[in-house]
Amino acid sequence: MKLGTTLFLKMAVILIGIPVLALCIFLVPGIANFATELYPDMAYLKYLVLIDLYASAIPFYFALYQA
Structure with a gap:
């Protein structure tokens, strides 16, 4: 019983x-490029969006690890 429950929770x-992870790989760069297209005079905005979205994924994965 314990092994089945543990395996289920891990899965x-x-x-x-x-x-x-798939969203971070495929969607986040598209969002950053879209932000750059909206505000072409602020090219640094792309990197700020990338940093913010990837930085928000770090606590998520840390919480998953703790779970």
Whole structure:
């Protein structure tokens, strides 16, 4: 019983983390490019968006690790 429950919880944590990782890889650069297209005179905005979104993923993965 314990092994099944532990395995289920591990798989649940992995299945929660994979979509967020995919979003960080594929969607975040697109959002940063979109922000640059909206405000072309502020080219540094792309890097600020990237830093902010990736920095918000770090506590998420830390919480998943703690779970």
